[in-house]
Amino acid sequence: MKYAIITGASKGLGESIAKHLLQEQIAVVSVSRTENEELKNIAISKGMDYKHISCNLSLETEIQEVFMEIAHCLFEKNPTEILLFNNAGVIEPIQKVGNLDQTPIIRNIKVNLIAPILITNLFLSKAQLTNTKVTVINVTSGAAVRSIEGWSVYCSSKAGLNMFTQTTAIEQAELKTENTIIGFSPGIMDTGMQETIRSSSEAAFKELEKFKEFKEKNLLLETDAVASRLIDLVLRGTPESGRVYHIKELLES
Template sequence: MVYAIITGASRGLGAAAAKQLLAEANVISVSRAENEDLRNLAENSDREYIHYTCDLADSSEVQSVFKKIADSVFKQEPDAIYLINNAGMVDPIETAGNLDEEKTAASVNVNLLAPMIISNIFLEKAEASDARLVIANVSSGAGSRPIQGWGVYCSTKAGINMFTQTAALELENRSSRHKIFAFSPGVMDTDMQSTIRSASKSAFNDIETFKKYKEEGMLRDADTVAGALIKVLRSETIENGKIYQINALL
């Protein structure tokens, strides 16, 4: 028996991954709104599906919801647990000195703090379980280079990369069976891309490049990217702490 817990499963990569994983795992989706297509698909499968509503920008709510989820999942004594920290926000797209403080705080909470809290809860529970825990933190190429207007997004993705690598080192040092890795999905045709294309030129110098991605059909579809992510999750030879790049997987 396998459980998959996916944040941001209402749309984009999260929804695509949830739909594909329903073929082999019980799926728990976590987001502010539920994907009705996912529920309908689950009703025609023999897998368990549960949705939890959670505002990932609220750290106290994240702790409460995910402790409840972890207690429920580990009680089932599954063979494996896939935890996909997928939810993310690219806002605020703005230069330093012009950032909206509330949006900045929300972005840090969703992109960095929430995955850290969630991973911590599941790693703690996993130590007393026979289940194999595999954590996938969705990252970005923006975590390894500066991009004008993306100071918050770049910083949070760099942070999640370092957290992943550090947690992996700690797992390796105690010869743990659990795995944690980061996954960089490249440019996908999702709502986040729409947000990026709606930014101002003064805030985001590279906006024309991203408009070109859309106009010339250079954006990958979420189903293809989700398939690559799931392939890593299933692997018996996951490299702890590795930042897997989509181009190397397709």
């Protein structure tokens, strides 16, 4: 049996990924600070194995404790594959360098970069002792490869996540494991993160009006459509380890 772990599964893309996986009869472990009751009800109606675990991904000690417990429980079941979706992310602080506050800088790096590194390291370590394949999907951003004024911290954390993804893939290939790690850039979606961006100031974020237009002109992607393409790639495609996929590629294929 396959099991999926999804960080940030309570809303946005994470919620949509969880819904699609439950439809595919894949057991889901949701990790976020709050539980999505709809996911629990879907799992109950389908008789699927589902569990929510609360975790603050900006606290390293909490990450270690929570994911050690998850790994212990899942690997004990001898699953054929564990799908790890490092989806949780934060955009703040939106501000130019010189006007940044320390606390949101540190939280951004911890949630967007340190948490995925710690979680991936833990699961690949456990996988060395089992026959379970681990597939890691790191949700990244176009901002990882494009400098955006006001987003220096977000751009940097996502660029770091891309490099971590690519380097880990090289290492796993050298070790001749069956494990796969990819990046996935979901594009500009209609999520709470976009609301945060639109509520920022033009002094802090030069492209503010452009992002407001995305919403006004209905140009934002729906998370369900994005999740559907990602799940198709992961479950029915042949993801190339180390590659960063963009939603545009998947929508065009």
